[in-house]
Amino acid sequence: MSKKNAFYAQSGGVTAVINASACGVIEAARVNQDKIGNVYAGLNGILGALREELIDVGQERAEDIAALRYTPSGAFGSCRYKLKSLEENRAEYARLIAVFKAHNIGYFFYNGGGDSADTCLKVSQLSETMGYPIQAIHIPKTVDNDLPLTDNCPGFGSVAKYVAVSTQEAAMDVASMCATSTKVFILEVMGRHAGWIAAAGALAQEQEGDAPHIILFPEVPFDRERFLAKVQATVDEKGYCVIVASEGVQNKDGTFLADAGTTDAFGHKQLGGVAPTLATMIKSTLGLKYHWALADYLQRAARHIASATDVEQAYAVGRAAVQMAVAGKNAIMPAIIRAEGSEYSWSVGEVPLSQVANVEKFMPGEYISEDGFGITQKGRDYLLPLIQGEDYPPYKNGIPRYARLKKHLVEKKLAADFKA
Amino acid sequence: MSKKNAFYAQSGGVTAVINASACGVIEAARVNQDKIGNVYAGLNGILGALREELIDVGQERAEDIAALRYTPSGAFGSCRYKLKSLEENRAEYARLIAVFKAHNIGYFFYNGGGDSADTCLKVSQLSETMGYPIQAIHIPKTVDNDLPLTDNCPGFGSVAKYVAVSTQEAAMDVASMCATSTKVFILEVMGRHAGWIAAAGALAQEQEGDAPHIILFPEVPFDRERFLAKVQATVDEKGYCVIVASEGVQNKDGTFLADAGTTDAFGHKQLGGVAPTLATMIKSTLGLKYHWALADYLQRAARHIASATDVEQAYAVGRAAVQMAVAGKNAIMPAIIRAEGSEYSWSVGEVPLSQVANVEKFMPGEYISEDGFGITQKGRDYLLPLIQGEDYPPYKNGIPRYARLKKHLVEKKLAADFKA
Structure with missing residues (x-):
């Protein structure tokens, strides 16, 4: 041959x-x-x-x-x-x-x-x-970690590390300012159907009670009242509240939270952001000062x-x-x-x-804590080695100093009659 | 004594x-x-x-x-x-x-x-x-680099590095996907009155023509038509366009492009939302697929x-x-x-x-390129050593593994009769 x-x-x-x-x-x-x-x-x-x-x-x-x-x-x-x-x-x-x-x-x-x-x-x-x-x-x-039969997907561990480190750092920022300034910080992360990336936010926790205080998964139907109560209770107890929210957070009826047809914090038509949706909700009902970040491509490109x-x-x-x-x-x-x-x-x-x-592999239910706002020890044991x-x-x-390739193309051998 | x-x-x-x-x-x-x-x-x-x-x-x-x-x-x-x-x-x-x-x-x-x-x-x-x-x-x-008489402000160089690296990485992501997916990426960064942080995005450029292709400074009044024309021309030439936008981008009449309508304790306007504003504008007029990121606290907390x-x-x-x-x-x-x-x-x-x-120290006009969408060699010479x-x-x-202090308070010696 x-x-x-x-x-x-x-x-x-x-x-x-x-x-x-x-x-x-x-x-x-x-x-x-x-x-x-x-x-x-x-x-x-x-x-x-x-x-x-x-x-x-x-x-x-x-x-x-x-x-x-x-x-x-x-x-x-x-x-x-x-x-x-x-x-x-x-x-x-x-x-x-x-x-x-x-x-x-x-x-x-x-x-x-x-x-x-x-x-x-x-x-x-x-x-x-x-x-x-x-x-x-x-x-x-896949950054989404949603392939079956492999313990994890290459690409996911680095997003997970980015989200854990970013959550840790932003939470420290908020903690040091909350006496007079921002009380609630929301980081929106990727994950339309599976909460793996949001779950990685929990790896920012070094000790019991550390931020993030709330994680919102696509797997857990969003309960507005319970969520707002948890935000207020966390602010009352700790002075601030850090939230990691998956872009795919869904209402009980299965619609995406970000597709609720509302305007965002800045009065613009909804642009597909869970973070501004949550921020508006928190501001209008609890009156708490917020900041939010949307990492978008930064999270999956963060080779550094x-x-x-x-x-x-x-x-x-x-x-x-x-x-x-x-x-x-x-x-x-x-x-x-x-x-x-x-x-x-x-x-x-x-x-x-x-x-x-x-x-498509979803996050096992046993990785999500009973209140739906965090991960279990089992979830942590799974995630921690990956970062x-x-x-x-x-x-x-x-x-x-990243690679720049020359990308020389091989000479074509077929007629250029195919459109793609 | x-x-x-x-x-x-x-x-x-x-x-x-x-x-x-x-x-x-x-x-x-x-x-x-x-x-x-x-x-x-x-x-x-x-x-x-x-x-x-x-x-x-x-x-x-x-x-x-x-x-x-x-x-x-x-x-x-x-x-x-x-x-x-x-x-x-x-x-x-x-x-x-x-x-x-x-x-x-x-x-x-x-x-x-x-x-x-x-x-x-x-x-x-x-x-x-x-x-x-x-x-x-x-x-x-100050991350804003706006104090006079000092060549630069501690805190700025690290935000600048974060913005340069994030812009570089996200731009590579967009470049590799633009054939079939996102054509325009917008990173919104801090800087209410001075464009120092946005300018740092330019440090992602290793070669002529590299991303970011457009930087929007608070110092340059926003011109919608010129901006949209530049976006389209960049997409036509390179297949994609990367924009770094300061949160403080202003219209010609001096109003902020994205005014949240709230103020902080110092009476400063609270801004945010330039990126979604620009994204909506681009989508509705040019019909280009976009993504945007808002780094918010991540940028100034990014000690990593x-x-x-x-x-x-x-x-x-x-x-x-x-x-x-x-x-x-x-x-x-x-x-x-x-x-x-x-x-x-x-x-x-x-x-x-x-x-x-x-x-308040503003960015010298000679640091901004003639078309208002980038920085000059002088600007680069100033910024580059700082990152x-x-x-x-x-x-x-x-x-x-960041420090956690005990924060033991000294015993008070005065009557607790002062309210602050």
């Missing part, structure tokens, strides 16, 4: 460590040059394959590839582009396989969340029926405060994907397996894509 | 490095025990003096005092409490001096911005006329990404304040003096408080 090339693509929302997975893939491919020829990366993810815009990774300098380990965002470009079902658009899958065939690509590494796991599985299946078999390996990535554990795991699943591919595996995903025991340790296992695709260790990027001129 | 005690208080909005100044004061006082007796700190700033709530700093462990160097927020508590004018409330000043007298306090170190410089000066003046002379030294602190230069300067002005006090100085402020020459170097000088109090160097706190359990 002639040596096959590899194709790597980044999918969906990027993270602080998805490039560490890319680094793992590329460096492992170099080690396995007897089996893997060139590594191509999709310019802007799977669109790069559909449009035959393939970045020739071999033309990047080795030090730039090494620097991917500490570079946030998607260095090759990512995209939000979900392939339709086979029934709806078989042509798209056929195009992918045609491009792979034209460039002698036999390995497909797709680095993303649930949607990309599904695409990865379909490519593997369809390629066989089309007579050009592709080994498709999915590499887990990445979790060393997360970086290591992201690199490891990238490397493992290549090792599994050269061992002949197909339609699988390397997963983080947590060992039993009180000391945290992990290894990389493998899970079949058929069990990953389109399955351990610092892994600072190098700096130049006061800011991180 | 019998040995006098010292009183230290933190004033106004806290910063990532105000405790480094406290550390400088306390450690220098220990070195000068022949002249300075006990160090007392005001619980919640000047309120602690008015209420005779004095923290006995001598009861804190030396390692906790040392840890103040890397601990954000106001470790002794700060407050927004501006003393009225002498004419309006002479009793308040008389009370301060009575408390100082009761506790044999001869040195007053007040760590804050313009308002506290004014208070400091008045205490010095009044104490003389009241026959209990106090040496009052003001220690500069503090500027080493800033930390060193904050410590140095605290230490210098004590050295000036024991040298018999009064009614002055240690200031950062930048040496001439292309290599950045600085020293601590002293300036009279009469020239500091109630003077140099990293000064990481120690970590435990994945988050910084």
Whole structure:
């Protein structure tokens, strides 16, 4: 069998460590040059394959590839582009396989969340029926930590660390000013359907009673009266109250709190912010002075405060994907397996894509405290290892020196007749 | 002359490095025990003096005092409490001096911005006329960088670094996703009247054309048409546009673009919401997908990404304040003096408080680029040295291990008949 090339693509929302997975893939491919020829990366993810815009990774300098380990965002470009079902658009899958065939690509590494796991599985299946078999390996990535069968998702640990540290620091700020100024601080974090990121706010607590005093999860229906009572009680007791709120907090009827059709604290039409919604509620009913922050992309891009554990795991699943591919595996995903025991340790296992695709993992109920405003010891035991260790990027001129790739495209071999 | 005690208080909005100044004061006082007796700190700033709530700093462990160097927020508590004018409330000043007298306090170190410089000066003046002379030294602190006569204000460099790094990271995120997703990202930063903090966003630029593509300063009247044209042109050219907007952006008529309609204890307008205002404008006129972040307290509390230069300067002005006090100085402020020459170097000088109090320093016009959307090389030359160097706190359990003080209060000596 002639040596096959590899194709790597980044999918969906990027993270602080998805490039560490890319680094793992590329460096492992170099080690396995007897089996893997060139590594191509999709310019802007799977669109790069559909449009035959393939970045020739071999033309990047080795030090730039090494620097991917500490570079946030998607260095090759990512995209939000979900392939339709086979029934709806078989042509798209056929195009992918045609491009792979034209460039002698036999390995497909797709680095993303649930949607990309599904695409990865379909490519593997369809390629066989089309007579050009592709080994498709999915590499887990999501800040939302919502993939099944892996103990956690690379990308999540670093967001969790960012949220924990930011909550800790902002809470100290509020605590030192509350005698005469702000009494309530709200940090809005990502997580539309699962409260993993909000839960990480609890890791700011070093001692009983520390901030955050209230966490709002999408999993716990929002109860306005109980919430406001808890805010007031916390301010009465401690002088201030710190809240970490998931963007996905929902009312009892299942509608998003932020879609309540109200105006925000500044009189603008609702703009999708849970924090300003809560702030307005608190101001108008309790009369307390508030501040709020919305971290948005800062949280998932914050490589400067990445979790060393997360970086290591992201690199490891990238490397493992290549090792599994050269061992002949197909339609699988390397997963983080947590060992039993009180000391945290992990290894990389493998899970079949058929069990990953389109399955969303929610936070177990037993991780949420009885009052619904915090996490349990079990939740803490799960989360705490994921934010351990610092892994600072190098700096130049006061800011991180992140990789800048050349992104040379491979010459096209197919007619430019496909629109994507 | 019998040995006098010292009183230290933190004033106004806290910063990532105000405790480094406290550390400088306390450690220098220990070195000068022949002249300075006990160090007392005001619980919640000047309120602690008015209420005779004095923290006995001598009861804190030396390692906790040392840890103040890397601990954000106001470790002794700060407050927004501006003393009225002498004419309006002479009793308040008389009370301060009575408390100082009761506790044999001869040195007053007040760590804050313009308002506290004014208070400091008045205490010095009044104490003389009241026959209990106090040496009052003001220690500069403000994230807004708006104090005169000092080259920069401790606290600003760390916010500047946070804003530069956050802008860099978020911009990379947007760049990697813009093919199919967000085209415009807006980061709203602090700065009511001066655009120093927004200007720091420009330090994310490593090369010509890098993000941020637009900076909105309070100093440049907002021109909706020019702004929207620049956004569209940037998206057309680069595929995305990153904006750093000061909370104090003003319309041509001098009103704030986002006026929350509330005021703080100092009578300053409480702002916030420029980012959603701009986002709505962009969406409704250009139809571009946007994201925005509001860093709020995260930016000024972010000790985890503090500027080493800033930390060193904050410590140095605290230490210098004590050295000036024991040298018999009064009614002055240690200031950062930048040496001439292309290599950045600085020293601590002293300036009279009469020239500091109630003077606000704006960003020089020559620091803002001709189109009003960026900074000039002169501006960059000024700002860049201030964010140099990293000064990481120690970590435990994945988050910084910041100081927690005991805050033992000294026994009161005066009747509790003063209300503040």
